[in-house]
Amino acid sequence: MAPNTRFYRYLALGCHTLLIVWIIAWQFFLNKTLTYSPIFITLVYLVPLLLPYKGVIQGKPYTHAWANFVVLFYLMHGCTVAYAVPEERWYAAIEILLCVGMFVGCSAFARKRGRELGLGLKKLKQVMQEEKAHFEQGE
Incomplete structure (x- = not known):
């Protein structure tokens, strides 16, 4: 694993x-x-965060990618509380900061590690060429 990729893994974790x-x-x-x-x-605040936690600990790029969907719930919660509850604004600011760190870490790690492992999606042009070649072979 490249040092840059490792940094994002530890940022996310x-x-x-x-x-x-x-x-x-x-x-x-x-x-x-x-x-x-x-x-x-x-059930509402902790369980969603615990669902992807095992995969994040194990360093699985796919889990890091879908963990971003989970963290968006907490980002929305933090923004809502920061706006609506002045007494808890600083608590919400910490939550927002952690959410942004997790989102950046998970996104960058999933992308970089996925490329290192060759898990990236093919470009549409390449897929179309492969399909064309496959169907022309059958004729």
Whole structure:
């Protein structure tokens, strides 16, 4: 693995881990008013982050790619709280920062590692040439 790729892997893994820790700290310890039950908080706030965590730890490019869809939920949450709840604006800012770090790390790692492993998508022009050659052979 190239050093540049490794950097993005650790950026994604570090921000993902810190985001999990931050959500736990924020929702269970820093939040003054518990408006939801602990089970609801765990299911809605933690479980989605834990789903791709094993693949991110293992360094799988595909998991890094789809983990970006998960982190967008937390980015929306952070932006909404930053706008709507002035008392928790700094908590939301930390969440947004971790989300951006995870998104950049996951995106760059998935792209770079995928190219290193030869997992990239073919260009449309190349696919069309291959299909044309395949169908012309059959005639």
